[in-house]
Amino acid sequence: MSGPVLQLAGVGRSFGGLQVCHGIDLALEEGELHALIGPNGAGKTTLLDIITGLLAADSGRIFFRGRDISRLPVHRRARLGMARSFQVSSLLPSFTVREHLALAVLAGQGSGYRFWRPVASDPALQEPAGELMARVGLMERAGVRVEALAHGERRLLEIAMALATGPELLLLDEPMAGLGPASARELAGMIRRLKASLTILLVEHDMKAVFALADRITVLVRGEVMATGRPEEIRNHGKVQEAYLGSPC
Amino acid sequence: MAAETTRSGLVFCGGCFLLLLVLPPLLDLAGQQYLLSLACRALIYGLAASSLNLILGYGGMVSLGHAAFVGIGAYTVGILARSGPGSGLVAWPLAVVLAMLFALLTGAVSLRTRGMHFIMITLAFAQMVYFFFTSLETCGGTDGIPLSGRNLLPGLDLNDDRVFYYLCLGLLTLLLFLLHRLIHARFGRVLVGSRENEQRLQVLGLATFGHRLLAYCLAGGIAGLAGALLANLGEYVSPSMLHWTRSGEIMVMVLLGGTGTLAGPVLGAFVLLFLEDYLAMYTEHWMAILGPVLILVVLFARGGLYPLLAGHGRQR
Ligand SMILES: Nc1ncnc2c1ncn2[C@@H]1O[C@H](COP(=O)(O)OP(=O)(O)OP(=O)(O)O)[C@@H](O)[C@H]1O
Ligand SMILES: [Mg+2]
Numbered sequence: 001m002s003g004p005v006l007q008l009a010g011v012g013r014s015f016g017g018l019q020v021c022h023g024i025d026l027a028l029e030e031g032e033l034h035a036l037i038g039p040n041g042a043g044k045t046t047l048l049d050i051i052t053g054l055l056a057a058d059s060g061r062i063f064f065r066g067r068d069i070s071r072l073p074v075h076r077r078a079r080l081g082m083a084r085s086f087q088v089s090s091l092l093p094s095f096t097v098r099e100h101l102a103l104a105v106l107a108g109q110g111s112g113y114r115f116w117r118p119v120a121s122d123p124a125l126q127e128p129a130g131e132l133m134a135r136v137g138l139m140e141r142a143g144v145r146v147e148a149l150a151h152g153e154r155r156l157l158e159i160a161m162a163l164a165t166g167p168e169l170l171l172l173d174e175p176m177a178g179l180g181p182a183s184a185r186e187l188a189g190m191i192r193r194l195k196a197s198l199t200i201l202l203v204e205h206d207m208k209a210v211f212a213l214a215d216r217i218t219v220l221v222r223g224e225v226m227a228t229g230r231p232e233e234i235r236n237h238g239k240v241q242e243a244y245l246g247s248p249c
Numbered sequence: 250m251a252a253e254t255t256r257s258g259l260v261f262c263g264g265c266f267l268l269l270l271v272l273p274p275l276l277d278l279a280g281q282q283y284l285l286s287l288a289c290r291a292l293i294y295g296l297a298a299s300s301l302n303l304i305l306g307y308g309g310m311v312s313l314g315h316a317a318f319v320g321i322g323a324y325t326v327g328i329l330a331r332s333g334p335g336s337g338l339v340a341w342p343l344a345v346v347l348a349m350l351f352a353l354l355t356g357a358v359s360l361r362t363r364g365m366h367f368i369m370i371t372l373a374f375a376q377m378v379y380f381f382f383t384s385l386e387t388c389g390g391t392d393g394i395p396l397s398g399r400n401l402l403p404g405l406d407l408n409d410d411r412v413f414y415y416l417c418l419g420l421l422t423l424l425l426f427l428l429h430r431l432i433h434a435r436f437g438r439v440l441v442g443s444r445e446n447e448q449r450l451q452v453l454g455l456a457t458f459g460h461r462l463l464a465y466c467l468a469g470g471i472a473g474l475a476g477a478l479l480a481n482l483g484e485y486v487s488p489s490m491l492h493w494t495r496s497g498e499i500m501v502m503v504l505l506g507g508t509g510t511l512a513g514p515v516l517g518a519f520v521l522l523f524l525e526d527y528l529a530m531y532t533e534h535w536m537a538i539l540g541p542v543l544i545l546v547v548l549f550a551r552g553g554l555y556p557l558l559a560g561h562g563r564q565r
Contacts, residue, residue, distance in 0.1 A: 052452055078454030090452075092445040103442055107453035112439030112460055115431050119438050165454055 003066050005030055005169055005199045006051065006082075011060035013043075013050055020046045022223045024060070028169070033191070033200045035210045038220035044203045045087055047220070048171050051201075052084050053077045064169070078107075083167035085158040087174045087203070091146045097157055098142040101129035101164055108165030132160040137186070151178045159187070163194075170200045176209055188213060211235065261559040262512050269418055273411050285410055286482065287526055291519045292417040293478045296424060298502040298514035300471035305500070306509035307432055308464050309444030310360070313368045314375030315499045317355075318348040318469040320491030322476025324382055327394035327486030331387075337400035337407070341477045348473025349466045351378070356465035360458065372493060379491040394486040400477075407481060417478055421515065424471060429511055431467075440464050505546055507553025516555050 004027040011024040020043045028034050036044050049055040051062060053074040061070045064080050072080075092100060102125045106112060109124070119125055133139045136156040146154060159175055175191070176184045188209050194200065195213075204210050210217065211231045218228045219240050227237050234240055269288075276284050297319055304310040322344035329340045359370040382388045389395075399407040407413045431437050442450050443457040450457050480486045489495065498521070506517025524542070528535035550557045 054448065054452070074448070074451040075454050075456050078452055084452055086449075090446060090449045092442055092449065094445060095442070099438070103438055103450075104453050106435050106438065107450070107455045112435040112455060113463075114435040116434055118430075118433040119435055120433065125435075161453065 004028055004063075005065060006201070007063040007066075008047075008051070009061045009063070011047070011050060011057045011062065013046060013055060013058050020223050021050065021057075024220075024223075024225055026218060026225070026228075028199050028201060031195070031199055032215040033195050033202060033213055035202045035204060035214035035217045036220060037204065037207070037210055037217060038226075042220040043223040044220055045173055048084060048173055048201075048203065051077075051171060052082065078165065081166075081168035082171065083162040083165050083169070084171040085155075085162045085173060085175055087177065089146075089151075089154040089158055091154060091157065093147060094145065096143050096145050097133065097138050097149070097153075098126075098129055100146070100157060100161055101132050102126060104161040104164030105129050105132075128164065132164055135163075135190070136160045152180060152183050155179055156183070156187070159190075168198055170194065170198055171203075172200065173203045174205060175202070176204055176206045184209070255559075257560040258512075261555075265512070265516075266422070273414055285414055287522060288519075289410070289414045289417050289482055290479070291522045292414070292421050292515075293475050293482060294499065294502060294518040294522060295515035296417075296421050296478070297472050297475035297499050298506070298518050299421075299425060299428060299511075300468040300475065301499050302503045302508060302510075302514040303428060303431075303440075303471075304461075304464050304468045305503055306507075306514075307437065307444065308440045308461055310461065310465065311364075311368050311500075312359075312371040312465075312468075313493065313496050313500065314355075314371035314373075315468075315472055316491050316493060316495035317375035317378040318352060318472030319476035319479065319495065319499075320378060320382065320488075321348045321351055322473030323480040323486045323490050324388060324394070324476075325473070326400065326477045326480040327396065328388065330396045330400070331394070334396070334398040334401055337402045337477075337481075340400050341474060344473045344477035345470045346473075348476070349470040352466040352469025353462070356462050356469075360461055360465060372496070375491070375493060375496060379488065379493070382491060383488045389486075391488055393488050396480065396484040396486070399481045399484060413482065417482075420474070420478070425511055425515070432511070436460065436463075501543060505543060505553055507555035510553070510555045512559075513553050513555035516558070517553065520554060 006028040008024050008026040011021055013021045024047065038044055046055065050057045053072060057070065061068055063069065064077070064082065069077050069080065095103065102119050105125050105128045106119065133142055136159060138153060138156055138160065141149065141153060149157065155175060155178060162170060175187060179187060184206065191200065191213055202213065214231055216229065217231055217234045219226045219234060227234060227240050272288055273285055276282055297315065301312065301315045304312060325344040325347050326340045329335050355374040359367055359374065362370055383391050399413065405412055405416065407416065439450065439455055439457065439460045443461060447457050476490065479490065502517035502521050503514045505521055506515065507513025524539060525535060528538055546554060
């Protein structure tokens with residue numbers, strides 16, 4: 001399998017008169033961790049929405065492993081092997097941690113057209129759910145509903161859900177935001193280990209983490225790609241320093 | 250996980266079931282046989298309300314067109330019976346299939362809308378069915394269709410009110426059990442999940458539309474069966490079964506008893522129908538009393554009567 005896992009060609013999107021993404025080209029190579037950085041409102045989340053299909057692009061095309069997915073509905077794209085975590089936690093209010101993960105595992109296994117066996121006692125769902133909880137350290141919180149979870153715990157649940165479907169491409173929208181230093185370090189370690197097995201697009205404001213983790217970095221400013229390159233290239237990129245890295249973020 | 254699996258819920262449901270089981274001889278002893286037909290009506294409406302609860306309570310689809318499914322089921326029985334009472338083994342499955350078909354066709358359209366639009370479009374489809382049947386000469390127009398007897402089932406004499414009562418009780422119990430399995434199985438989890446955050450489920454890779462549409466068809470089919478039973482109970486198919494106020498009444502049963510609880514809608518059906526019957530003995534303005542009672546229940550027993558009586562919070 002050669003060629004990029006994910007490729008964007010001239011993707012654009014505007015809201016009313018506001019051009020939020022403009023002619024964006026991006027290619028994610030197999031197994032790389034590609035960071036997407038940029039100031040607030042640069043269009044990073046919008047771009048993830050377009051990749052996952054939650055938002056339609058006005059122009060441009062999106063390819064997953066060479067296949068044009070521009071017109072595929074959200075769930076079909078996910079089934080091809082992409083998963084995502086949300087910047088603002090997007091969870092199910094009445095579901096416990098365990099129930100979230102069982103549902104996510106179920107989604108990864110295909111459809112929900114099974115009508116008899118209780119999910120709660122199905123080892124094919126509960127065992128992977130348990131492993132995921134152990135992996136992100138939510139084991140003690142298994143029976144807790146999201147409304148009772150701390151902010152950081154919700155972030156970890158987001159990540160665990162994204163991993164539950166066994167994706168090939170992982171889209172992470174500011175996974176570190178709101179985590180304490182210890183959890184953030186732990187999460188960075190986890191992302192580093194994931195790099196071995198999948199391709200990751202990481203949106204993150206924590207520059208230390210980005211420069212430590214990323215193979216390549218794309219800088220998005222006001223909806224346009226300002227630069228793409230290896231971390232040291234980006235660090236020494238004059239315009240980027242001026243526009244972004246120099247300013248507090 | 251579900252309210253029903255708690256101990257107090259099990260005790261409450263078990264107690265209610267036993268009471269329903271011994272109700273016919275009890276009514277005999279008390280000399281109140283006429284109440285048996287009312288109880289039977291409540292069982293059948295309990296079936297219809299449970300089916301609405303599947304989509305409204307678990308699926309978050311607030312449909313105001315449930316009377317259409319009930320009516321289609323009833324008219325199927327009525328039209329087939331014009332040449333004399335036929336077999337229930339033919340009429341009832343046909344009632345279910347036709348109601349499901351109608352649910353499939355209308356659901357494919359209406360489930361693409363949300364909120365108020367969904368309420369209005371389900372209402373509109375139901376009104377179309379109402380006008381269709383009331384304008385058809387073969388369906389008795391606004392007079393409805395009187396039946397010359399109940400359907401025939403091998404080994405059961407449905408014209409015996411007790412037999413019919415126990416059949417309805419058996420069918421309701423069976424369906425509640427099946428719904429219980431369904432809700433806790435993968436399908437039910439996806440359905441409840443799409444009520445809570447449909448987009449999130451799609452991002453996980455779940456085709457929520459198909460699950461919701463199937464739930465809508467199942468609900469329609471069960472309501473169609475309720476309609477077939479209702480026609481048999483009164484030996485009469487009335488256009489009023491199709492009226493939109495009937496949809497509202499079924500919805501009130503669900504809300505009153507407890508949305509998203511298994512036993513709640515059945516409880517709601519019993520409370521509403523018996524309260525109606527009781528109040529109607531004293532005043533013809535019973536709606537003026539029932540209305541405020543319902544508002545009080547909604548205000549003070551959030552989640553309905555079932556969680557209140559069974560002593561636990563509802564499954565949210
Ligand atoms: N649905 C919408 N309607 C109108 N404008 C929108 C919509 N969604 C996003 N925008 C605008 O698009 C711009 C980009 O938003 P986006 O959320 O993609 O930025 P971001 O790079 O993720 O920022 P942050 O770092 O703060 O998360 C912002 O100016 C935002 O106000
Ligand atoms: Mg963002």
